[in-house]
Amino acid sequence: MAKEAAALTEETQYMIDKHVGKDTEKVESTGDAKEMRAVILAGFGGLNKLRVTKKAMPEPQDGEVKIRVKACGLNFLDLMVRQGTIDNPPKPPLVPGFECSGIVESVGEKTTGFEIGDRVMAFVNYNAWAEVVCTPVDFVYKMPEEMTFAEAAAFSLNFVAAYMMLFEVANLREGMSVLVHSAGGGVGQAVAQLCSTVPNVTVFGIASYFKHEAIKDSVTHLFDRNADYIQEVKKISPEGVDIMLDCLCGDNTGKGLTLLRPLGTYILYGASNLVTGETKSFFSFAKSWWQVEKVNPIKLYEENKVIAGFSLLNLLFKHGKCSLVKSVMDKLLCLYDQKKIKPVVDSLWALEEVKEAMQRIHDRGNIGKLILDVEKSPTPLMASDSTETSEAGEEEEEPEGDNDSKERMPFIH
């Protein structure tokens, strides 16, 4: 394990010592306690802004279900939330997290379709990284029997996003080609699997070299993220690519557009480069965010190209497309039942290990999805006190920001 990770573990152990411990036991044993453990983001910034603490337990409102959370998904977007580099971020302190799986513990008034004991996965507009979550039924889906809670937490956001980009925004059909950045990540693996459900689709994957052995069978061609992938792809497919999925943004976007075939679709669905960029300053991030090259519609006309943006969370929580997402989820669960797709879980982490988990995703160390396993005990096991001591806003020396890809051992899988 890298030196930074070792240092982090020590810090994490300290956090665990201070924050959780017996209360965890209590909550888990009584079930009806009025408090719960949750990950809190005290303010925007580095890893030190995160802690695990106790919070009042929410109760379901009309049309909501209350979920006893078993597993939560960790996404690159959570790093952007932590840094405040998203559009209109809510005011901290807040509980991060947009997806979870668990068991329905109670239902609100006028809530139909779910019963106590149902195994479910859900989208949440923040607040997922907690022992208990309440969310409207519109965002809740029943889990297939054979799906584990970790799989479910790895499933919803990545597969729904991948499916909608390929089949709703673009129109993936037989014989087309798809290029996906971060091919080893949660969305990347979902894209690769969904492409394999359509005959004769060529997938160009871009990933750190150390992941190639692990993911080489999931894509047709694999390129190192430090290579000149534009030239490499052109050698194989001189006419370019039909669908390009870009979660990096920045300089990359303009370059990538040149690789798009006529009638091809370029989809921007994230901006992870802003998080892992060379600079650490928030204002530098913000600057590069807005410096993304604008697109001239006339150029699109001359070149017969399509450019699209896709944000699943905005679609769900701002644009009211939950019934469309539900229909997509139904199709995905069919594919899961037919064993055509299966979420790839990279590793499981205790809530108290959220910093290490974030460091791993920041370093692009993961293959597939990182999961916060609410019932997992942190690896260094010595929990005795729940007093809050860490100060929001304090600055610590942190390993994050190092842009080299490091290979780490997956912790549990």
Added chain:
Amino acid sequence: MAKEAAALTEETQYMIDKHVGKDTEKVESTGDAKEMRAVILAGFGGLNKLRVTKKAMPEPQDGEVKIRVKACGLNFLDLMVRQGTIDNPPKPPLVPGFECSGIVESVGEKTTGFEIGDRVMAFVNYNAWAEVVCTPVDFVYKMPEEMTFAEAAAFSLNFVAAYMMLFEVANLREGMSVLVHSAGGGVGQAVAQLCSTVPNVTVFGIASYFKHEAIKDSVTHLFDRNADYIQEVKKISPEGVDIMLDCLCGDNTGKGLTLLRPLGTYILYGASNLVTGETKSFFSFAKSWWQVEKVNPIKLYEENKVIAGFSLLNLLFKHGKCSLVKSVMDKLLCLYDQKKIKPVVDSLWALEEVKEAMQRIHDRGNIGKLILDVEKSPTPLMASDSTETSEAGEEEEEPEGDNDSKERMPFIH
């Protein structure tokens, strides 16, 4: 008829007197003459740059067919060509026109799939407005038996463009909504008909008020082009529109994007406002052309929107997509055979009447397609001489540039 049109007719008559006449008869009677009549654009500018003259007859090269032209399509794009407001225009003098129908008169070496006597429609990269056209077989399609030559010339560009925008670029499906500008034009009418082949599609059409009676049955809701259509559409569909087809460009584009639903597709496929704008100067056109608002990809991401450009001619002649277009044409001819679609012909014009035809399309006077009927005699019939007198580059007072929509009688239909 409006005063300007009357003036034009007089000028046209003069042109006919000077340019054609007996030669027309000669070409038509002998068939194997080495010269042919063609519309020539002497230089970029106003209507006075156009004339009908004799030109050496082309012979088919390898893989080409030689077509005895019966009818040609006139498109808004031809007005942009005339003004030189397109990307990389060829150097005049040139023969305008991108589509025609006719009879195969001979075939080149290595030309397969067509025989002498075949009734065909074809795309041409310029040179369509002539008695004889040679073009590679990739751009030639056999006409259904019951289709007239005028229908065929009205069919190819408009229906292929409409189909590809709705089904290749966007992904029109049951229950969606489509907004189309210039709903009374050739593409607009093709869009409306194709939308009616999909269940439960709502079509919002925008057209000059005087066309409403004629086209009201082709769309679901019709708005006057001078009305605040954004507000009108929002009243009916507060959540916006799924697919927007914009051939106007300019200020309109930014306004239109606000009406697009999340996951909706905005397609820019022309820039007719640049031709009919308040100004007549070429440089003003060029300025507004480049002043089109650029699109921030981040905004597309936040709003889950798709923006696309579509140029069928670039697709065919620059991007090598003729086999895709051929497959689209096959689907369209099926729909035609099933009587689900039928090109709308606005009016037929002799080659010598090209100025009046252009004025009519400029004034947005047409409902459906304007056709140059090669065998038609000009309405004022007194042709006696073929001497060339008009000077390229000379400036005349012209009616064009008046932006008011005028109602004119369709000349022949």
